[in-house]
Amino acid sequence: MKKDTLIIGFMLFALFFGAGNLIYPPTLGIEAGTSFWPAIIGFILTGVGLPVVAVAAVSFVSNDARELADHVHPLFGLIFTTVVYLAIGPFFGIPRASTVAFEMTVEPFTAGTSGLLFIFTTIFFIAVLLVSMNPSKLVDRIGQWLTPILLLALIVICIGGFLLLDQTAAGPPSADYATAPFFNGFAEGYLTMDAIAALAFGIIVVNAFKDRGISTRKGLMKATLKTGSVAGIALAVVYTSIGWIGTRMGDAGDFTNGGDILSSAAEGIFGSFGALILGLIVALACFSTSVGLVVACGQFFNKLTGISYRWIISVITIGSYVIANQGLNTIVGVSVPVLTFIYPIAIVLIILTFLHKFFGGYRTVYRGAILLTAIAALYDGLNEFGVNMPEIAAIMEKLPFSSIGLGWLFPAIIGGLIGYIFKNKTKASHAR
Incomplete structure (x- = not known):
């Protein structure tokens, strides 16, 4: 069971860790400067704590997050949960992940070349659909294979940042972080919006433990909390590390977003090889998150409508593909x-x-x-x-x-x- 907890925890980490999670902490680091530690603590409280708690909350119910919303009213439960799954799935979440992957892995090397988004998203969504076809294999495919590669690439960037990045002292905090660094970090973590995704990912975790023979509510809650702790610790360590890298980039120039900060840091650490490592991290993060969202949406709408799971995820994937090609x-x-x-x-x-x-x-x-x-x-x-x-x-x-x-x-x-x-x-x- 300890092995299952670790593998499912790794899967959950990969599901949560999309490109948005990768670019928020460096921005916080560069803006918080010398106020980094209270800011990152606030960020972790909401950016890690809320999603872990949300996953545990789903273990309280028998089927999915709709039961949580049914406490208000069954009609509210149906409408709100449907809106949540559509928003984090085919309407916004999945298309955004694929376009971010394109803009941070392909576009930097092929600027100005037309038609590449169409080609990239075609390959991306075919791969997503194939991996999503059998949700019972999701833990093995992501937890055992994709997550270790993702973590290894992250470790390389983080250790490189600690050892090879110029040890420039953190700069003064921006106006917001100078007065209330903890609360501004708290607000930044809240804006990752992983707590919404957790309502969908929670049932994947619960089903994974049910497949392993855990059926009691108490047993599921205990197992889910342990798994959430594994994912939470990994997220907290990664957020702190790449946020700290951000504090060292204050004198490196002007940046438009956290992706620019990390790209510049990766190049400063490893040269052109750093861009390839960062590209691998972003591609794996976006891919695993997209697969998790397709599976979660497929399982939810399968239960809701009775339509074949494979038909539903095909429609979700095609819809996401069409929206993704509208641009980030x-x-x-x-x-x-x-x-x-x-x-x-x-x-x-x-x-x-x-x-x-x-x-x-x-x-x-x-x-x-x-x-x-x-x-x-x-x-x-x-x-x-x-x-x-x-x-x-x-x-x-x-x-x-x-x-x-x-x-x-x-x-x-x-x-x-x-x-x-x-x-x-x-x-x-x-x-x-």
């Missing part, structure tokens, strides 16, 4: 507002799942917390779309933590308290 900027421009709306609701559902027994599982608590969270998150999402609402903005900006993107937190607490005060006499049907 188009995908990001639409996805950020939608995910900004979805993510707080997912976090509140996860937290309420763990507090379920403490407030008696009353539906009114779920409904009050989710309603006010959704209102605040809808404002944030519309704001990301560029919708100006000056009157509402004046109110929202007064909410605690609104300046760091957590303006929904206070409404969620108030909504939950109101729901508890006016709680129904009948507990939620899923109360335990």
